[in-house]
Amino acid sequence: MDWHILAQQLVNGLTLGSIYGLIAIGYTMVYGIVGMINFAHGDVYMISAYVTAICLAVLFSFGIDSLPFALLATLATTMLITAAYGWTIERIAYRPLRGAPRLAPLISAIGMSLVLQNGVQLSQGAKTQGVPSLIPATLRFGEGNDFVQITLVQCMIVVVSLTSMAALTWLIQRTSLGRQCRATQQDRRMAAILGIDTDRIISTVFVIGAAMAAIAGVLVTLNYGSFDFYIGFVTGIKAFTAAVLGGIGSLPGAMLGGLILGLSEALFSGMVNTDYKDVFAFSLLVLVLIFRPTGLLGKPEVEKV
Amino acid sequence: MDHPSFPRCLLAVALAGGLSLSGLAGAADTIKIGVAGPMTGGYAAFGEQFWRGASQAAEDINAAGGINGKQIELVKGDDACEPKQATAVANRLLDQDKVAAVVGHFCSSSTIPASEVYADAGVLVITPGSTNPKVTERGLVTVFRMCGRDDQQGPLAADFIVKELKAKKIAVVHDKDTYGQGIADAMRDRLKELKADNRVVLYEGLTRGEKDFNALVTKIKASGADTVYFGGLYNEAGPLLRQLREQGLKVNFLSGDGSLDPAIVTAAGGPQFVEGAYMTSVREARNIPASQAVVKKMKDAGFDPSGFTLYAYASLQAIADSMKGAKTSDGAKLAKWLKSHTVPTVLGPKSWDGKGDLKDTSFSLFVWEPDGTYKEMRK
């Protein structure tokens, strides 16, 4: 394989992986703190794509033509609304099930996912929607036929996701809120005894996860330009796989899992076959879990006897 | 007691079933016609097109006096493009709603099992969108289609690629779906006849519903292809085109009628990405004279009759005309009538061969203009 092809595939994998990583954070945080798979998270990401497009369209219709302002305003609005979705979903579908058998919230999450998908379909119609290409700039390295071409948005995806990842890590490691989160994650009852409002912390985690998905939604919408009400499903499953691969419950693990999944998908479809890239991704997951049962960065489970 | 015993639950289910059994007895002065397609799920856009088109047709026919004095009443059936639901819907349309004919099913994989059910019951079915050859190749008398076959448009593209574009290296991409892979394979078969199949340097599938095809695009680049043929729908064709251009590949792009839709401009993120792409399709439905009035009416009502909308419209017209002509709703007789008459439809006059395929499906080539519209190429 030529260097420029390999480099291009690495770029492809990195951008895809960063997006998986951002969405995986929502899965991993929620799983870490309440131990449930939030199947509706993929659809929260889908909602954020819609909100992005709606927001941009509204801003442009008001004649705002400063692109940086429009983008920042869109990002802020999308994060706000998507976070509200995260909060509400937790409130409606999961909180009443606290203390219920383990599988009950899983089923209500699947139900919630159906509600979100079809709710959006009913109100926005089923067709593929899109936003115009706003940042057409590309960077080109190399000459003649041997070149690597990267769009500015792709660079943005990698940079923004790494930055938000770092910010989130700081939030969890260094702030009081983060300490409360970690305490709740380790032992919810003990945290409650120590005066932590665990319900509020769980809500916060849903909000943070949704906000991360919103960042992903904005970036993806800018990058690919199109989306429909069904994108949450495929991406959601992939992101969840990434979260497990990296070690569910671990923030850097989510990012690492996302990057590995993205890179392996890109390289596998580049070198072997596109048809079976998902088969490869899932086989990779199975293999990793056989040899490292708690994922790459997950804490090894010490059997408490 | 708070745990409902099994018998009680069963009773509740049976009661609920019974209620809906009795609830739907049709009025005698209407003719019920089913419209079946993916109304929910990932393909719901096409179901919406079916429904809008058929509804408009029913409205227009009813306004003109209906069929033999009876009004048309449409019944919606959702199959979500899943074979299982398709047969369930087919049975429901026949049994519960007592439909006299069906416009329907979009995905070939739904149309095939469902048409067995219709044929078994002797009910006429016209599919506006299933292009798989198998739909009409199974000797079912009452099954018709209002669209072309995969093995008709693929060859046209192949001829163009070899004779006009003189492509040296061809990459064939499909969406692993019955339709997309069907036309891609038909194209490849024609290349074989033209002794050009050694020019295919890549043959791969992408996953429907995904938006990231960058890895595939890079692979196309690595293969050195100068022409890409895509078998699939605009939902994937748009992002694929965009990513081809964004990675700086200046290749020819061809696709089938599933991609020839203004929505591809939205899906790609702007007309600059689709400019210069070629697509095969039957005569563009919205541009032919016969359809202008309907197109205007629907656009005024706020729905752009894109994709299969007008095909659904025409399907209902054909059903109505055959019922008027044969003065019956018996599927076998309607089928016989349709095979021996030409029906004026919104898509122009249509007639069918013995298998239920359209006789005149002359496909032609379209090319996208810089302003996000497309025009038919000169022959």
Next chain:
Amino acid sequence: MTTDPIHPPLLEVTGLTMRFGGILALNDVSFEVKRGSISALIGPNGAGKTTVFNCLTGFYKATEGQIALHTSRAAIDLINILGQPFRASDFVNPAAFADRLYYKVFGGTHRVTRAGVARTFQNVRLFKEMTAIENLLVAQHLQLNRNLVAGLLQTAAYRQSERDALERAYAWLKVFGLAEDANRLAGELPYGHQRRLEIARAMCTGPRLLCLDEPAAGLNPRETTELSELIRRLRDEHGVTILLIEHDMGLVMGLSEHIVVLDYGEVIADGDPRTVAHHPAVLAAYLGTEAVNDDAS
């Protein structure tokens, strides 16, 4: 350490070492448990008692050392049957390879129990949503007719086997004074009953060595006395050897014939209660901590 080759002790632990990452949890622990004895393993918190237990019962794989269980037929290496990683030498010796592969695939904790070691847990581990009697039936799993076809067709042999199991289970419930609780959910029983039920369940596996991990934890004094009676009866009437971990010094001193004292993962004393109680190292380890508290209580 001397061993009588004709009447070896039931359990022989030599040089047991256990590392968790860099932490040395057990260091060269050696002791033995005589057939038909009641022995105790004591030591301050964190001394490594439960780790020894977990190594004995196959929940941890010891880093080094041997654990030999001398049954009437043969000596069983309790570490080997957990399944060992392959060694270079295995690849030239097919027999050793096959042996190791077999234990790697089919070996595990359950093999230790099958060899005749049963245990209870510090925090009671019952099948909470099953009835008491079902708990005991599960424990008899290995002795029952497990033929699927026989079970599905309910053959006479199968029904006989189930009837026997049920009777055995009731018999054990009676021994432990739990007959009234037979059809109650294990999770809904009072705590003391749960403790006893867990021992009954362990007995149902037909063990030679019964390991009790703090059996008296959480029991009131009356229940503790009853328990110590019960443990003695198990040994006297049912011929089982008992090894227990316990913090309640009264119980340990009154009940056990042999005591092993652990501190910081090492055996600091080993002998009968009186010797151990006056052993300077033990006094040093306990002084001001548990020994005082226990004497006071």
Next chain:
Amino acid sequence: MPSTAASPATRGVRWNPVFRQAVLEATAAFALALLLLGPIVGLVLDGYEVKNELQRPLLIAAIIAVGRFLVTLAMHTPTGQAALERFNARRRQPGILVVSISENNRQRWWLLVIVALALSLPFLASKYWLTVLIQAMIYVLLGLGLNIVVGLAGLLDLGYVAFYAVGAYGLALGAQYLDLGFWSALPLAAMLAALFGGILGFPVLRMHGDYLAIVTLGFGEIIRLVLNNWLEFTGGPNGISAPPPQLFGLEFTRTAKDGGMSFHEYFQISYDPLHRFIFIYLALFLIVCLMVVVVTRLRDMPVGRAWEALREDEIACRALGINHVLVKLSAFMMGAMVGGIAGVFFATYQGFINPMSFNFFESALIVAIVVLGGLGSTTGVIVAALVLTVLPELLRAFADYRVFTFGVLMVSMMIWRPRGLIRPRRRAFEVKGLCP
């Protein structure tokens, strides 16, 4: 939002603060609803522009606010509080009921009525409802199979649909390549599915809880993707046709294959596709009954008890000498086998299958059946399977809102009954002379 819980003695409610609280909550609900629904429901994308439909979210938000207001008020009336109390009390109930055999026997005659009803249904129902019933029966079978894995052995399997697919494709491919008929394919496909269960299960069954769930999900997707991509063998997305069932070599088709005899010719009656469905229904009913008996007996057998014990506490199981991997594997394989049988029936009933029918949603639906039924309860699984298959069909009347409503119902059913519709029962043992 402030809590709505107040002291139970509310005879003399002071309505003023209650009223204020209700207004506050209603306003908050209104604002939140507007924030959530405003853009998504109110601003409809149309190309790169939006259409203003803001009256829709306003209306919905107003309805929500009024609803919230009334609910808050109602919660302060004695009736409302009593209802809330009852609701919470029900949710706190323990999950399991221990029932003695004699008590169980009292329900036997109901069983007879149900069997008689079920046997007469195909002759009463229309073809449509018959097909719905067949669907429901297939789901009952799937539910029973997955119940062994999830309900009894406690292994969350999110890729159960893989075995369903193996069964279905076993029949279709067996008929195509090996010329197998329905009845010969049935046991073979079942065994094949069990074998798949064994092969897939063995390496992963040492994993814990949700890791197992995601790995099985991966397996489900792998099988579907292979079926979809392996064009030469499986027909890929084009699907493959499956043979109709036979009764002693008689085919249920309009015209029999060469040399064969069709059912209606043999009995000299006119052809009716209904015959085929009645036959499938009856055969399926037989298998379901058989399966219910098998599962009931398995639960009382050593292996069944070991499954449940494993669900309760794996570590304790190991301490009792139970080989947890093999016991889990047996549950996995048994479940897979039942899934395979269901797949064969699905294929023969459909006559045509393609990978679309075996997607993740299907797995989720089967898990929902097991959970909604009340983990481990056979009756619960049957009821839930009937509910979850008949319900979407009844909802067809809602047309566009069908799947949406289904989702809403799924969430509310879980909130209403987090432990499932039916409480699992345990058998109480009686031993003569020993039982006090």
